[in-house]
Amino acid sequence: MATDIRPMWRATVLTLFPEMFPGPLGVSLAGRALASGIWQLEARDIRASATDRHRSVDDTPAGGGPGMVLRADVLASAIDAAGCDAGAFSSQVGTDSREENAVTQESRRPHLLMSPRGRPLTQKRVRELVEGPGPLIVCGRFEGVDQRVIDARGLEEVSIGDYVLSGGELAAMVLIDACVRLLPGVMGKLDSGTEESFSDGLLEYPQYTRPQSFEGHGIPEVLTSGDHARVEAWRRAQAEALTKARRPDLWAARQAPGAPKNTTDG
Structure with a gap:
């Protein structure tokens, strides 16, 4: 008889401030579900992928202008590293169905970028995200993210409203909370x-x-x-x-x- 080996719904957040998590996601419905193992949360520090001794993650915008822009090479490295845990199973694909499923699920994970220029988050999109393995979410800072990494890593830009925040972390929390509350076993009444x-x-x-x-x-x-x-x-x-x-x-x-x-x- 076939068994359900679908991995637990998991949110991976790439941020310059991992200490902000779980934050509000650690209390109430989302917090209880996190503690009981209904879903998983992983906050990863983008700065860990920097290669210079100053751990630089940003630079001045090409063409001039105010502020700083997150570098494409550093962010791409952080995105790739986030998938390595599941990717490590790739050499064993076919030897264990659970490991093979983990690799498949990782390849299906949507890669999101919280951005005020993104498509508005809707309940329909939330439900679609709930049906999948869980998103990898990039939290921007400064003036934005180098367009080349958005294109190269297929980042789906998502907005939670027509306003600008200091960074994508609070927006990511909003998106995750909207998803988690719809996971089976989280809300008390169907x-x-x-x-x-x-x-x-x-x-x-x-x-x-x-x-x-x-x-x-x-x-x-x-x-x-x-x-x-x-x-x-x-x-x-x-x-x-x-x-x-x-x-x-x-x-x-x-x-x-x-x-x-x-x-x-x-």
């Missing part, structure tokens, strides 16, 4: 990941709980009616209204020809 913002291309409906009255405001009657069909219809209407008002881009995408209507993602 439906938690399918009835929230973006899971159906809509923002999430309003939520209420006790007390029944708060500063003169009550819970909408429909939510305490016990009529599940009415509750579902109310939530759908609220989600659609919020999406139309706050995210017309999402609403327009749902109205496009071929877009799914009244379905759930998951």
Whole structure:
């Protein structure tokens, strides 16, 4: 009988500040899942791949301009070194299925670069990343990364919003947290990941709980009616209204020809 030998979901982060990790990823849902072995986190220091005595990782931008740019040779070496652990099995491929699978999974890992010029991170992309072996994430600093290493190592540039951070570490944490919470066994209720913002291309409906009255405001009657069909219809209407008002881009995408209507993602 075939056995599942898929490796544990693993996030490898290349950074100049590995001490920033796990940071927020070490607490709450992600932290408990990390401690229980549901996923793995590896923070690697880019500077370890520098070759000069000053451990230089950056240089002035070609053509002039302010700031510094991460060197292509140093970053490429760091990316290659991150895959060596699985690559070390390559000479034994065919002798052990688990080792062979490790090599295959390593070759499938997406290589991401957190960058404000990247494609916006979406829930759809998060789900795709969850289905794979886990990403290798490059955290940029300074003015950016030499374009040649982006091209040579096939880095997929990913943005978490239209703003600029001091570096890619916080963005990497956002991406990893979004993924980890969808791993099997992390969230307590299976439906938690399918009835929230973006899971159906809509923002999430309003939520209420006790007390029944708060500063003169009550819970909408429909939510305490016990009529599940009415509750579902109310939530759908609220989600659609919020999406139309706050995210017309999402609403327009749902109205496009071929877009799914009244379905759930998951």
